Amino acid sequence: xxxxxxxxxxxxxxxxxxxxxxxxxxxxxxxxxxxxxxxxxxxxxxxxxxxxxxxxxxxxxxxxxxxxxxxxxxxxxxxxxxxxxxxxxxxxxxxxxxxxxxxxxxxxxxxxxxxxxxxxxxxxxxxxxxxxxxxxxxxxxxxxxxxxxxxxxxxxxxxxxxxxxxxxxxxxxxxxxxxxxxxxxxxxxxxxxxxxxxxxxxxxxxxxxxxxxxxxxxxxxx
Amino acid sequence: xxxxxxxxxxxxxxxxxxxxxxxxxxxxxxxxxxxxxxxxxxxxxxxxxxxxxxxxxxxxxxxxxxxxxxxxxxxxxxxxxxxxxxxxxxxxxxxxxxxxxxxxxxxxxxxxxxxxxxxxxxxxxxxxxxxxxxxxxxxxxxxxxxxxxxxxxxxxxxxxxxxxxxxxxxxxxxxxxxxxxxxxxxxxxxxxxxxxxxxxxxxxxxxxxxxxxxxxxxxxxx
Numbered sequence: 001x002x003x004x005x006x007x008x009x010x011x012x013x014x015x016x017x018x019x020x021x022x023x024x025x026x027x028x029x030x031x032x033x034x035x036x037x038x039x040x041x042x043x044x045x046x047x048x049x050x051x052x053x054x055x056x057x058x059x060x061x062x063x064x065x066x067x068x069x070x071x072x073x074x075x076x077x078x079x080x081x082x083x084x085x086x087x088x089x090x091x092x093x094x095x096x097x098x099x100x101x102x103x104x105x106x107x108x109x110x111x112x113x114x115x116x117x118x119x120x121x122x123x124x125x126x127x128x129x130x131x132x133x134x135x136x137x138x139x140x141x142x143x144x145x146x147x148x149x150x151x152x153x154x155x156x157x158x159x160x161x162x163x164x165x166x167x168x169x170x171x172x173x174x175x176x177x178x179x180x181x182x183x184x185x186x187x188x189x190x191x192x193x194x195x196x197x198x199x200x201x202x203x204x205x206x207x208x209x210x211x212x213x214x215x216x217x218x219x220x221x222x
Numbered sequence: 223x224x225x226x227x228x229x230x231x232x233x234x235x236x237x238x239x240x241x242x243x244x245x246x247x248x249x250x251x252x253x254x255x256x257x258x259x260x261x262x263x264x265x266x267x268x269x270x271x272x273x274x275x276x277x278x279x280x281x282x283x284x285x286x287x288x289x290x291x292x293x294x295x296x297x298x299x300x301x302x303x304x305x306x307x308x309x310x311x312x313x314x315x316x317x318x319x320x321x322x323x324x325x326x327x328x329x330x331x332x333x334x335x336x337x338x339x340x341x342x343x344x345x346x347x348x349x350x351x352x353x354x355x356x357x358x359x360x361x362x363x364x365x366x367x368x369x370x371x372x373x374x375x376x377x378x379x380x381x382x383x384x385x386x387x388x389x390x391x392x393x394x395x396x397x398x399x400x401x402x403x404x405x406x407x408x409x410x411x412x413x414x415x416x417x418x419x420x421x422x423x424x425x426x427x428x429x430x431x432x433x434x435x436x437x438x439x440x441x442x443x444x
Contacts, residue, residue: 043293071265
């Protein structure tokens with residue numbers, strides 16, 4: 001990455017805790033505008049609030065589908081994505097069907113993702129593989145299936161289960177998808193140094209709830 | 223509880239881990255039949271598998287909606303419940319909108335639950351309040367709203383966030399709903415002794431993935 005990289009433009013400023021209120025989401029959006037983060041990332045219940053708050057800014061609305069377990073009925077996942085996009089989401093982070101990956105039922109994995117991709121329309125689809133639950137081979141397979149099924153990004157982790165992003169997984173994911181698809185590292189990223197390591201390993205988006213602290217550290221270190 | 227209580231008939235035998243496979247769910251159902259548990263509880267993707275496995279037995283199919291964050295769009299929650307019931311679920315454990323409870327937006331809390339209750343039709347609706355995130359007053363309020371909105375049960379915890387069931391919360395929930403509504407204790411219940419404490423405090427259903435171990439301990443202690 002060049003020295004003039006704008007780290008803030010790689011950050012999805014994220015608040016997915018169940019107890020978040022509309023006021024918390026409005027604060028999240030204001031911070032995202034202030035820092036010029038790439039997006040604010042929030043649960044589907046808040047998409048319309050965020051779309052209003054972020055209208056006319058350069059900050060995108062990012063929401064989720066089948067999150068965080070990925071084991072919901074495929075039609076529900078697609079419906080969730082469609083509703084979020086209709087309410088103003090620019091990007092959808094869906095969780096693939098982890099159990100189907102573990103069973104090597106790759107046609108189910110594909111169909112589940114393709115259904116959400118169709119529901120997304122022009123919105124960007126990111127597919128969360130929950131890497132910590134997969135073998136290295138399954139990580140690669142999952143990434144390749146996600147791309148074939150219409151994903152524009154693959155993403156490492158939900159943050160609600162096993163450990164989050166690590167450098168090794170991001171390298172595997174980048175290798176699997178090649179240079180033209182995005183790789184989002186997420187969960188447990190709380191320092192600028194770690195964010196930069198993940199970017200070095202191949203990430204071009206960082207999902208974190210610690211974006212403000214990360215930017216402060218980053219600016220101080222330059 | 224009387225000495226002849228059939229503890230097994232109070233247990234929802236539960237497997238909600240994202241990496242569970244269809245084979246794992248078939249095993250869960252077989253165990254539920256063997257032990258004559260009240261239900262097998264699983265993600266919506268597996269409802270049709272479980273309905274086939276449990277057909278003709280006395281074990282119910284229990285699934286979920288808006289789980290575990292509760293912050294999905296209300297229409298998605300209702301759609302998820304409807305799909306699960308159509309696929310054969312007898313009971314739906316939904317998560318209420320925790321953020322709306324924290325904001326004291328009780329009309330939103332009510333409407334969100336009522337939409338799922340309608341989608342459930344004759345299926346039993348349990349409303350998870352995620353007690354560990356609420357004040358005692360919010361716990362009582364949430365339980366009373368759930369009952370008004372059509373819940374047949376209130377339930378303590380998802381098991382995917384903060385700590386699970388405890389005796390104090392179950393007592394508060396039982397007091398809030400009175401004798402005619404069910405109270406399900408869930409998350410972190412791994413011993414017969416703890417299950418019996420929770421039942422003593424007012425629970426009449428136990429959600430656990432340790433049901434077999436609990437029954438073994440229970441039978442040995444009698």
